[in-house]
Amino acid sequence: MKEVRKILIRSANWVGDAVMSLPAVASVRQSYPRAEVFILTKPWVADLFKDLPGIDRVVLYQSSGIHEGLRGKWRLARELRLEKFDLALHLPNSFESALVSFLAGIPQRAGYNTDGRGALLTHRVPVDRKIKRGHQVEYYLYLLRSLGFQTTGGIPALETSPKSLEEAEQILESWGVKKSDLLIGLSPGAKYGSAKEWFPERYGELATRISREMRARILILGSLGDRPVAFRISQKAGPAAIDLTGKTTLAQAIGLIARCRLFITNDSGLMHVASALRVPLVAIFGSTDPLRTGPLGENSRVLYKSIPCAPCLKAECREDRKCMELITVDDVYGEVKKIWNSKN
Numbered sequence: 001m002k003e004v005r006k007i008l009i010r011s012a013n014w015v016g017d018a019v020m021s022l023p024a025v026a027s028v029r030q031s032y033p034r035a036e037v038f039i040l041t042k043p044w045v046a047d048l049f050k051d052l053p054g055i056d057r058v059v060l061y062q063s064s065g066i067h068e069g070l071r072g073k074w075r076l077a078r079e080l081r082l083e084k085f086d087l088a089l090h091l092p093n094s095f096e097s098a099l100v101s102f103l104a105g106i107p108q109r110a111g112y113n114t115d116g117r118g119a120l121l122t123h124r125v126p127v128d129r130k131i132k133r134g135h136q137v138e139y140y141l142y143l144l145r146s147l148g149f150q151t152t153g154g155i156p157a158l159e160t161s162p163k164s165l166e167e168a169e170q171i172l173e174s175w176g177v178k179k180s181d182l183l184i185g186l187s188p189g190a191k192y193g194s195a196k197e198w199f200p201e202r203y204g205e206l207a208t209r210i211s212r213e214m215r216a217r218i219l220i221l222g223s224l225g226d227r228p229v230a231f232r233i234s235q236k237a238g239p240a241a242i243d244l245t246g247k248t249t250l251a252q253a254i255g256l257i258a259r260c261r262l263f264i265t266n267d268s269g270l271m272h273v274a275s276a277l278r279v280p281l282v283a284i285f286g287s288t289d290p291l292r293t294g295p296l297g298e299n300s301r302v303l304y305k306s307i308p309c310a311p312c313l314k315a316e317c318r319e320d321r322k323c324m325e326l327i328t329v330d331d332v333y334g335e336v337k338k339i340w341n342s343k344n
Contacts, residue, residue, distance in 0.1 A: 001123075001148065002108060004032055004086045004087045004108070005035055006084065007086065007088075007089065009028060009088075010097045011049070014269060015270070016269040018269075019269070019272035019273055019276050020136045020140065021137075024144050025049075025054070025055070026054060027151040031149040037056050040059045044250065073096070077100055080104035081105050086107065087107075087108040091143070097111070110122070110123035111143070112127050134291070135296070137156065157278075160277065163251070168259050177217055183259055184262045186220045187265035188265075189266065191223070193315025195314050197266050198332075200233050206329050216240070218237055220233060222270065226245045226246070257274050257277055260279055263280070263282075266284050267286075267294075271283050271295055272295065274295075282302075282303065283303070284303050284304075287311055288311050289313070290304050301335045301339065307323055
């Protein structure tokens with residue numbers, strides 16, 4: 001790399017991927033401690049980076065707003081050109097991410113040589129098949145190592161800001177939750193598709209059992225699209241459940257998850273948030289591969305049934321989600337109790 005004083009990191013687009021990229025993002029600061037580091041990110045991911053050490057500024061890529069379409073890309077490129085970056089690092093594999101940096105005239109543009117974008121990059125890294133089969137955290141780190149960066153440890157870590165914790169407490173107080181109450185979180189949705197989702201009826205039965213036997217309040221978190229699933233769960237769980245799906249910012253969700261004593265989740269963005277916050281969690285996997293996108297760290301337990309068609313990596317299942325069918329309420333509750341007993 002030539003002299004680098006100002007760096008633009010193009011963030012991953014989804015919460016889970018962005019969390020898994022945190023060790024790579026930290027490695028940029030470690031390698032260039034005196035450089036200015038900006039991160040270009042979609043609005044729904046931005047809260048992850050606003051209080052992250054080593055990031056000097058968060059730049060919003062409003063692809064569904066002022067940066068939509070080709071005209072919007074030109075507008076974004078002009079905005080970035082004014083900053084006079086020396087280097088752009090592309091964590092997503094997309095053609096579009098490299099195109100914006102190219103149009104912005106950033107002299108050094110680095111990323112994986114994928115999606116036909118090689119001509120737009122000045123530093124191209126071939127995709128190693130072994131690395132691609134490994135964990136996504138390592139996939140991001142391998143990119144930086146291949147470019148000559150010093151890399152940090154491979155377990156994502158998040159800290160909660162005082163503001164997000166304060167707002168989380170205010171939300172809980174409005175629901176009558178005391179600081180002494182035991183709070184257990186659920187993330188029953190999944191962005192990619194229903195194949196990643198354990199059954200709402202089982203989540204509801206699990207929530208009822210936890211609230212009855214552990215005397216806990218159940219906090220249901222997720223996006224607006226998860227509300228139908230959350231409604232079915234809260235109907236079964238009754239007044240012990242607090243449905244906040246689609247009602248919080250990501251920053252508030254981070255504060256609320258930090259407040260939980262335990263988190264139960266599908267393979268989702270909030271699963272990775274909980275893991276990075278070191279909140280003990282039980283993760284339920286079906287169509288996706290825990291070896292590639294599973295939570296890292298000793299506080300996490302994964303439930304996964306290895307059957308011939310799994311992991312299929314499909315959004316929807318034509319086989320009645322047999323991989324999920326095999327995971328029972330007793331299985332999940334048993335892991336919850338193991339964690340609870342080990343922590344108490």
